[in-house]
Amino acid sequence: MWRMADYDLTRRPRRLRRNPAIREFVAETRLHPADFILPLFIADGIDAPREIPSMPGVHQHTEDSLKRICHEALDAGVKCVDLFGVPREEDKDATGSVAVAEDGILNRGIAALREEFGEDLLIMSDTCLDEFTDHGHCGVLTTDAHGNEVVDNDPTVDIYCEMAVAQARAGAHIVSPSGMMDGQIGAIRKALDAAGFADVAIMAYSAKYASKFFGPFRDAVGSSLKGDRRTYQQDPANIRESLLEVELDIAEGADFVMVKPALPYLDVVAKVAEISPVPVAAYQVSGEYAMLAAAGQNGWIDYEATMMEALTSIKRAGADQIFTYYAIEAARACNG
Helix, strand or coil: CCCHHHCCHHHHHHHCCCCHHHHHHHCCCCCCHHHEEEEEEEECCCCCCEECCCCCCCEEECHHHHHHHHHHHHHHCCCEEEEEEECCHHHCECCCHHHCCCCCHHHHHHHHHHHHHCCCCEEEEEECCCCCECCCCCCCEEECCCCCEEECHHHHHHHHHHHHHHHHHHCCCEEEECCCCCCHHHHHHHHHHHCCCCCCEEEEEEEEECCHHHHHHHHHCCCCCCCCCCCCCECCCCCHHHHHHHHHHHHHCCCEEEEECCHHHHHHHHHHHHHCCCCEEEECCHHHHHHHHHHHHCCCCCHHHHHHHHHHHHHHHCCCEEECCCHHHHHHHHCC
16 A cells, blocks of 8 residues: 655655756756846047956956957857946046047947947947046036035936937947936937937836945946935835836836846845836846955855856846846856
């Protein structure tokens, strides 16, 4: 007679872990090269790639080196890059005017990549002013009723609209407003449509936290920021406002929504993935990357295995796309 007690069900999970082949066979979460978005920096006034000290292996690029690394990315299976511009210090001003100029460093970089790759590589562009303003904030400044210097939302959104159209004209497939201004997605969508760029998509930085994990990025773009961005980026203590921001951005026409940073905010990624009808991205930011890279350089961790574990956790939480400075290496690891 068959009896339940005759069978040791406690060993069942172990049987599915006994060798690499079976672990791969039953894996619930799989990374793919097309999941990754590679953030890149193009800098004005340099004649050779310049490594960013706080981000080992990551560089500010010239136009030529930018094209080379994009070829590497595409060959590895990475289909999208996200481009940031680093202007010369003397080109910065209070309104970030070089951000909208056709001959500004970011728009030149976009145009060079579009000419080189056409439709083969998706070109995303950062649509924000912090790299371009002499004060380092994500918008133009004004003084409030109490005499405090604050970012002026509506004039900033107007400039974002100009930036988005300029980037689309240069060849961007996707614009990514990252400044966290109220109403920016709807305004940019209207501006793009009115300018004849209805096919240009918007990656909304919907849940962008005022995080200390951004530190190395500010080295990467030569940020002039003094102070912080807590009045317009989100409080790390909160999640409800993130879900509200996501809902608002989707209602305004966002084609993707994003959570940034990723690893310290996996609960937010998971919640956003539950409610979003559009693809959800997560940004493994400079501080996340730098910590793992530094620990790997010191021999404290197995760098590649730990990085792939971190990326897998982001995908497992619900991210459809992952921004990571490790994109090329991760894509190669996925390919075996």
